[in-house]
Amino acid sequence: MSPLYARHKRTTLAIATAVAAGALLATGVTTSASAQPTAKPLAAAPTQLSAAARTTLIQHAQADAADTAHAIGLGAKEKLVVKDVVKDVDGTLHTRYERTYAGLPVLGGDLIVHTAKSGKTQGVTKAAKSAIKVSSLKPQITAAKAEKQAVSAARTLGSAKTTADGARKVIWAGSGKPVLAYETVVGGLQDDGTPNQLHVITDAATGKKLYEYQGIENATGKTLYSGTVTLNSVQSGSTYQLTDSARGNHKTYNLARKTSGTGTLVASSTNVFGTGTASTSSSDQTAAADAAYGAAETWDFYKSTFGRSGIKNNGVGAYSRVHYGNAYVNAFWDDSCFCMTYGDGSGNADPLTSLDVAGHEMSHGVTSNTAGLNYSGESGGLNEATSDIFGTGVEFFANNASDPGDYLIGEKIDINGDGTPLRYMDKPSKDGGSADYWSSSVGNLDVHYSSGVANHFFYLLSEGSGSKTINGVSYNSPTYNGATVTGIGRAKALQIWYKALTTYMTSTTNYKAARTATLNAASALYGSTSTEYQAVAAAWSAVNVS
Numbered sequence: 232m233s234p235l236y237a238r239h240k241r242t243t244l245a246i247a248t249a250v251a252a253g254a255l256l257a258t259g260v261t262t263s264a265s266a267q268p269t270a271k272p273l274a275a276a277p278t279q280l281s282a283a284a285r286t287t288l289i290q291h292a293q294a295d296a297a298d299t300a301h302a303i304g305l306g307a308k309e310k311l312v313v314k315d316v317v318k319d320v321d322g323t324l325h326t327r328y329e330r331t332y333a334g335l336p337v338l339g340g341d342l343i344v345h346t347a348k349s350g351k352t353q354g355v356t357k358a359a360k361s362a363i364k365v366s367s368l369k370p371q372i373t374a375a376k377a378e379k380q381a382v383s384a385a386r387t388l389g390s391a392k393t394t395a396d397g398a399r400k401v402i403w404a405g406s407g408k409p410v411l412a413y414e415t416v417v418g419g420l421q422d423d424g425t426p427n428q429l430h431v432i433t434d435a436a437t438g439k440k441l442y443e444y445q446g447i448e449n450a451t452g453k454t455l456y457s458g459t460v461t462l463n464s465v466q467s468g469s470t471y472q473l474t475d476s477a478r479g480n481h482k483t484y485n486l487a488r489k490t491s492g493t494g495t496l497v498a499s500s501t502n503v504f505g506t507g508t509a510s511t512s513s514s515d516q517t518a519a520a521d522a523a524y525g526a527a528e529t530w531d532f533y534k535s536t537f538g539r540s541g542i543k544n545n546g547v548g549a550y551s552r553v554h555y556g557n558a559y560v561n562a563f564w565d566d567s568c569f570c571m572t573y574g575d576g577s578g579n580a581d582p583l584t585s586l587d588v589a590g591h592e593m594s595h596g597v598t599s600n601t602a603g604l605n606y607s608g609e610s611g612g613l614n615e616a617t618s619d620i621f622g623t624g625v626e627f628f629a630n631n632a633s634d635p636g637d638y639l640i641g642e643k644i645d646i647n648g649d650g651t652p653l654r655y656m657d658k659p660s661k662d663g664g665s666a667d668y669w670s671s672s673v674g675n676l677d678v679h680y681s682s683g684v685a686n687h688f689f690y691l692l693s694e695g696s697g698s699k700t701i702n703g704v705s706y707n708s709p710t711y712n713g714a715t716v717t718g719i720g721r722a723k724a725l726q727i728w729y730k731a732l733t734t735y736m737t738s739t740t741n742y743k744a745a746r747t748a749t750l751n752a753a754s755a756l757y758g759s760t761s762t763e764y765q766a767v768a769a770a771w772s773a774v775n776v777s
Contacts, residue, residue, distance in 0.1 A: 234425050234447065234561040235588055235641065235653070274321040275755035276726065277733065279538035282546045288316040292326045299326075299344060303355050308333045309363055314341070315544070315601065317733050319755075322348025325734040327601070332363050332402045338414065338432065339405030341603060341738050356748075358737035359404040365411050370435035374398040374413055377438070381415035381431035384440060393419040393427065403432050403441055405605065405739055411435040416446065424490065424556050424574075425563055444607035447563050452520030453507035456585045456643045458633035460524045464502055473497040473504060473523050478530040479541045479548025483523045486572075487513045490556045493568075497523075497553075511579040513554045518582040522551040522573055525589025525625075532590065532621075532628040533597070537729050542569075542596035549596065553584065560646060562588055564595040576644065585643035586634050590625030591618040602736035608674040609741035612681030617732060619654060619682060620689045624725050635702040638690050656690040657706040659683030668711040668775040669742050684742060684774050689728065692770040693721040710773035719766045727752045727767060746771045 280288070292299070296311040305311070311328040318324055323345065330340035340363055343356040377398040385393040395417045403412035417429040428446030433439070452462040463475040473483040473496065484494035497504065497519040505517035530548070533539040540546045551571045559574025562583040571592050575582045595618050598604055604614035619640050627636030634643060641653035652662075659665035665683030666673050673681045690708055695718035698707040710716060718724075727749055734755075735748035749767050757763040771777060 234423075234563045235583060235591060275319045275323060275730065275752075277538055277730070278318050278320045279540075280318060280544075282540070285316065285544065288318065288324070289313050292316055292324075296328070299328075302352065303342075303344060305330075306332075306362065306364060309337075314603075315733075323353070330363065332365070332409075333368055335368070335400055335402050335411075336414075337363055337402045337404050337409070338412075339403065339605075339739050340409075343734060343737065345734070356735055356737060358739040359409070361404065361408055363402060363404055363409050365402060365409055367436075368400075368411060370400065370411060370413070372413075372433075372435060372438045374400075377413035377431075377433040377435070378415050380433060380438065380440065381417050381429070384431055384443065385417040385419070385427065385429045393417050393429075398433070400435065401432070403434075405432075405442055410441070412441060420490070421447075423561060424559050425561055426490070426565065428565075428567065442607070444605050444611065446567075446606065447565055452524055453503065453505040453517065454521040454524055454584075454633075455505075455507065455509055455517050455582065456521055456634055457524055457629070457631045459507065460520070460631075462504060462520065462523050462527070464499075464504075466502075467498075470498045470500055471502040473499075473519055475523065475527055475530075475548065478527055479546055481523070481526045481530070481548035482550040483519045483526070484550060484552045485514070485516075485519060486552050486555050488554055488557050490559075493550075493570075494552050494554075509580050509582075511575075513579075515554075518553040518573060518575065518584050519551075521582065521584035521586075522553050522571070522589065525584060525586050526551055526571065526593065528586060528629040529590045529593045529625050532625045536624065536628065536725060539597070542593060543600045549593065553582065562592055564592040566596065566599050569596070576646070577648070581645055583641075583644050583646075585641065586629055586631065587622040587626045587640060587642075588644060589622075591622030591640065594618040594621040594625075597621070598732065601733045602740065603738045604736065604740060605738050606678060608678075609681060610739055611678035612673065612676070612683075613685055613736070613740060613742070613745055615678045615682035616685030616689070617728070619656065619686050620725070620728055623656065623689075624721070627721060637702055637704045638694070638706060639704065654679075654683070654686065656686040657694075657708040659687050667709070670775070674741070684776065685745065688770050688774045688776070689724055691716045691773050692718060692727070692766060693724040694718040696773065711775040712772055714769065714773055716769050716773050717766065719763050723757075723763055726756060727763065730756060742776045746776050 293313045300311045310331045315327045326344045330337040341358045345353040378395050398413040398415040401414045413433045415431045419427045421427050432442040464471040465474040475481040483497045486494040505520035555572045555574045562573045573584045604610045638656040639652035655661040660667045665680040669684045696708050696716040730752035731748040735751045753764040753767045
């Protein structure tokens with residue numbers, strides 16, 4: 232789960248420790264001479280699959296999983312479990328797998344098999360370079376000890392009311408040589424009231440903490456931010472319920488200041504939701520109107536732009552919850568409930584339900600169901616940047632006169648209290664904490680600030696360097712190497728990032744591997760000698776990733 236922003240601009244102990252334990256966690260490895268295939272332009276764009284067709288592809292891939300494992304050289308104790316299948320227009324399949332070893336989940340062992348229409352394997356993209364093999368499956372410390380240590384670590388980080396429900400045995404392959412380990416998920420609340428899902432990985436032989444990451448990914452209707460909009464509702468008796476039957480039955484609930492449960496389905500006797508003005512009342516429906524509108528535009532953005540049907544690409548809608556907690560200044564996506572949650576901001580007067588926030592948070596769900604980028608270190612920064620990138624895409628896609636598209640994040644919700652946005656994509660350091668360029672220490676930053684490198688890359692790829700004005704907002708984007716970068720347009724930049732995320736990135740992708748993934752994507756979509764391919768390379772060099 233990832234909140235929209237980090238409250239304190241500091242390197243937390245959690246992230247500093249995690250990076251120290253696994254500095255090269257996010258190393259993506261592609262094996263094959265065809266790692267950068269040359270395809271006809273757009274032949275490698277994802278094709279739209281019906282839910283039935285996607286299910287059939289997944290079933291076929293799972294039925295063939297044993298043969299696939301043997302064909303790509305996995306060991307006798309390893310098995311593949313299909314997570315997703317993406318089919319390109321030219322018939323190429325990209326099948327994403329999780330791995331098990333002797334029946335244990337392999338964390339950091341995910342991989343993608345790229346298969347031509349002919350059935351020939353073109354390449355394999357792996358999260359872990361090392362072969363999966365451990366000397367013993369017998370732990371030297373107890374699960375209870377691992378659990379106790381994990382809870383203690385969470386409390387040290389300031390998480391409140393921490394609890395854990397046991398530790399499970401896993402193989403940890405995220406930071407070099409695979410080892411037998413325990414994974415403990417610590418619940419409760421974080422220090423700002425955000426739900427806690429801290430995953431702690433403990434070496435089962437030594438008791439040493441190997442890694443940790445946060446699982447919570449923060450962040451007619453008369454809306455507060457987007458004006459009067461059309462919403463779908465369902466009539467039930469004499470009332471209208473805020474259920475969007477056209478978009479997977481997305482529902483909007485009111486938590487009424489609670490921090491748990493689903494809440495009450497938002498309903499109206501007049502089929503009008505909200506007043507268009509801010510209210511501190513926990514029964515006000517304006518925030519619900521914004522949330523429902525944001526969910527609808529996010530669904531339509533993914534469907535229209537990428538042919539993706541919902542967050543899981545299965546036609547099923549998530550649900551949204553508004554009025555979370557009391558004066559909660561954040562928003563978050565939670566995979567465990569498959570839901571989006573919004574706080575009402577300082578004084579319960581500024582709900583975090585703006586369009587780019589909605590797109591940002593729900594895009595965490597897309598990342599979770601594709602690359603699964605670990606929410607720590609450089610992969611965590613890429614996870615956050617992906618949500619900023621697609622949240623920006625949603626805002627431009629909506630083309631709403633009350634909230635025109637821009638390369639600013641959270642400019643409507645005024646978290647800083649002075650009218651400034653949370654983040655700037657053209658020059659991320661303008662927020663006082665984000666990185667403009669890659670350095671060897673960028674993975675030590677909070678993920679909301681290490682994301683700056685990828686945000687800056689995306690802006691440069693879309694719009695280019697130097698000064699310009701877009702929709703009334705002035706930008707001036709610098710480059711690390713002093714070079715002038717010419718953008719290829721946001722539409723192409725979005726296609727490249729989405730293809731990289733869904734077919735070339737894994738849970739451990741770092742910035743160097745992200746460069747490779749986006750170059751692979753540009754090559755597949757537009758050709759390896761294309762202007763788009765060269766622009767991707769230039770934009771990464773401009774943020775010091777080369």
